[in-house]
Amino acid sequence: MTDISNDILVHTDSGVMTITLNRLARKNSITAAMYDLLADALDSANHDVAVRAVVIQGHETIFSAGNDIGDFLNKPPATPDAPVFRFLRGLSSFPKPIIASVCGPAVGIGTTMLLHCDLVYAGDNAAFSMPFVNLxxxxEAASSFLAAQLMGYPRAAEALLLGEPFMAETALDMGLINRIVPPAEANALAQRQALKLAAKPITSLMETKRLMKKGNAGMVAERMAEEGASFGRMLQEPAAREAFTAFMEKRKPDFSAL
Structure with missing residues (x-):
């Protein structure tokens, strides 16, 4: 059995829980077991009165390459209780402030999870992409709803239909992130902002967040469930099989007959 205890690091200090993606050898790609750890960390933070804010961060060179493809193919998210969906539900409904620090590539869920964070700070080397169609x-993550709402339909369509990377300046213009800093400063900035939040009354923070998100909460949950069902079905279809086979064989996929 593979020991993943160091792939997700969780540390709490001064009212801030910091969750670090720490699988650098695999570009912080996320396995089902890691999603379980992420979901468990958020659940713990939710119920721990000492935790007043959460920071999710990676390394200054990489946030996340998205799903670990090998693990993903061996353990596809076949049910609503799959670890990735449990993590996404926990993230989308988390009642306390969440800050993300993003440097380097943020692929797939590495980008869509940010739609559920309250504050996002990015290194000037950040590159965001949602290449689901290409696979x-x-x-997923209600991004078919939230991306259009945040970016406007034309830019969301470009990001989701073409699946091409966009850089930090574009993400700032879209409203996906709050500020751009040098990569070596991003995690420290997220910590400073989290400490500011932790010093404020938690009841006020939680009620303000609840009120801001109230109008979208039902739609987010509904869209996330619909996406999950479609995602699971499409995983079994020829286009996805060709995409993943091509990825494993290190060739360009051929969708001409699909």
């Missing part, structure tokens, strides 16, 4: 799949 024969559909969006």
């Amino acid at each position: 024969g799949l559909c969006p």
Whole structure:
């Protein structure tokens, strides 16, 4: 059995829980077991009165390459209780402030998870992408709803239909992130902002966040469930099989007959 205890690091200090993606050898790609750890950390933070804010961060060179493809193919998210969906539900409904620090590539869920964070700070080397269509799949994390709402339909369509990377300046213009800093400063900035939040009354923070998100909460949950069902079905279809086979064989996929 592979020991993943160091792939997700969780540390709490001064009212801030910091969750670090720490699988640098695999570009912080996320396995099902890691999603379980992420979901468990958020659940713990939710119920721990000493935790007043959460920071999710990676390394200054990489946030996350998205799903670990090998693990993903061996353990596809086949049910609503799959670890990735449990993590996404916990993230989308988390009642306390969440800050993300993003440097380097943020692929797939590495970008869509940011739609559920309250503050996002990025290094000037950040590159965001949502290449679901390129894998024969559909969006997840309610990104088919939230991306259009945040970016406007034309820019969301470009990001989701073409699946091409966009850089930090574009993400700032879209409203996906709050500020751009040098990569070596991003995690420290997220910590400073989290400490500011932790010093404020938690009841006020939570009620303000609840009120801001109230109008979207039902739609987010509904869209996330619909996306999850479509995602699971499309995983079994020819386009996804061709995309993942091509990825494993290190060739360009051929969708001409699909």
